[in-house]
Amino acid sequence: RGSRYDGQIAVFGADFQERLGRQKYFVVGAGAIGCELLKNLAMMGLAAGPGGAITVTDMDTVARSNLHRQFLFRPADISKPKAEVAAAAVRLLNPNTRVTAHRNEVGPATELLYGAHFFKQLDGVASALDSLEARAYLESRCRRSLRPLVDSGTEGARGNVLPMVPHMTRLLGPASDPGEPTFPPCTLRHFPWAVEHTLQWARDEFEGLFRLAAESVNRFLADPACLERLEAAEALEVAQRVRRSCRERPRHWQDCVRWARRRWQSCYHDAISQLRLAFPPEHESSPGVAFWSGNRRCPHELSFDPEDDTHMAYIMAAARLFAQTHKVVAQDDRAAARETLRDVVLPPFTPQEGLRVDIDEEEEEAREAVDRGQLAELTQELARWRQELLEAEGTPLPIMEPIHFEKDDNLHIDFITAASNLRAENYGIPGADWLTVRRGGRRAARPRAGPLAMPVLPQSKRVVGRIVPAIVTTTMAVAGLACLEIYKLAWGCRDLSCYRKSNLYLSSSLLLRTRPSPPSTFWYGRKEWSCWDRLEVRAADGQEVTVQELLERLEREHGRAVTLLLHGYTVLYDGAKDEGARAQQRARRLSESLGAAGEPRELELQYVCEGEEDGADCPPLLCYLP
Secondary structure (H helix, E strand, O other): OOOOOHHHHHHHOHHHHHHHHOOEEEEEOOOHHHHHHHHHHHHHOOOOOOOOEEEEEOOOEOOHHHOOOOOOOOHHHOOOEHHHHHHHHHHHHOOOOOEEEEOOOOOHHHOOOOOHHHHHOOOEEEEOOOOHHHHHHHHHHHHHHOOOEEEEEEEOOEEEEEEEOOOOOOOOOOOOOOOOOOOOHHHHHOOOOOHHHHHHHHHHHHHHHHHHHHHHHHHHHHOHHHHHHOOHHHHHHHHHHHHHHHHOOOOOHHHHHHHHHHHHHHHHHHHHHHHHHHOOOOOEEEOOEEOOOOOOOOOOOOOOOOOOHHHHHHHHHHHHHHHHHOOOOOOOOHHHHHHHHHOOOOOOOOOOOOOOOOOOHHHHHHOOOOOHHHHHHHHHHHHHHHHHHHHOOOOOOOOOOOOOOOOOOHHHHHHHHHHHHHHHHHHOOOOOOHHHHHOOOOOOOOOOOOOOOOOOOOHHHHHHOOOOOOOHHHHHHHHHHHHHHHHHHHHOOOOHHHOOEEEEEHHHOEEEEEOOOOOOEEEEOOEEEEOOOOEEEEOOOOOOOOHHHHHHHHHHHHOOOEEEEEEOOEEEEEOOOOOHHHHHHHHHHHHHHOOOOOOOEEEEEEEEEOOOOOOOOOOOEEEEEO
């Protein structure tokens, strides 16, 4: 036919090619796998005909480090939105492909955009996400809307593809990562003994200083009553972050440098001095047993030296990040920063009386009492500060910019590397010099040459970003295997034996392809249910569904009264103490939060019946609202 799809038509036929062109697909993620998927879909002609459409969404922007494995991007695209650049590349590959780019996260916050109506019009969803939680959420949305999902993932030389077909295959299951290391908080705070501990401590510092502080301030400024809705311990923590941010607010770049110097002193000198006062080097945990023994390393204080590269690396990275959160113009002039530091006069260390140091998790968990008087006083102080800001003419509210850690942002890695290495120096732990590791110096073997060479990543980036080096061969193979499953979905195969879940082990030259497992089943009430089954309630034209009607429907279905009705963590009905009117008010507020009436809206509810345990599997109840 002289068509670019002649080879494909020879295999599948012209009718199937037209069916491919009419497909509507949602591609979530435009990174390594996402780029390969989009390239393949464009070459296949998916969504290249009348009525076809591909929607691709990704929140990230293109970074230089993406270019070696995400081949729809070029150096000129750096800092541009990934989804938009990828969509433009797809149009160049196949001008007939109808593709729309979004910059949204797929999660609870965007359910008004990616809600029931959006998913119901799709033919399928392709997941190219690197977050287990995000993949699990996308699976739940596809399960609720009964739409097929092709889930893909890679980890170094390993890759997998799993098709999820409504009423034919098992669900993906809950997100879990057994390989994720966790460390006791007391180890991170006071007794690190490995570089992984200091790197995790530095990552926690980053989150607390540059993300949580800004989010807490913005939250309080927008809604000062938010503290009342939190548990006392969390409310006190948020209030303290807000007050600290208010007191430390910089006016210019030099203030940011001075703040970084004070933070350096607090972390690497004063905190260590306080710990050594609590547990001196000669301290014994019991007679004849040295406290500082085994994995416990006795730390020593550091003295700031403006000529030390690591010291200045910390100052510059911390000051620039602090400036960014407060929307102050930052500089990158070390010489000028050193001049500013010469004028900084810090008070001598003063021991904190009555400060308790927890030496294990049990002690830390036992000490959770909150001084409610302190919380009330702090809340009043912050309320006065907010009111003064509102009354000051011409002074905008100091909205801050939260910084989310990005493994490909060198400034973020600079801060964590410097912060970790200073902490490691406190405790006599060999540091993680990411430049040495990156260049294959004494502490890391040089990578072998060749197209399949494993990239040697900085140790800081590997540990803090939980990164397994990406291999583009794995990505390409996984995307190809995923598209084989998309062929079958477009064909409309209703035989489970047609589909395959794939596991690729590139380093072992092993590809395993097996039939997906059939849907799991469970007993609830009076019959057996599939993991895809659900109960549905639709409102009559213009009429709202009442909580009492839902309770009666569930009792008829299961033969038992409902004791608890929930939406996520929101309790709509508690049979032990609720009156119907109060439950209906909560349900009405919840339905209003889903969007305006007249738009397709659905509510997924969970419930517990008499005689059933709270954690028992039950078929979800989908309530379609007018």
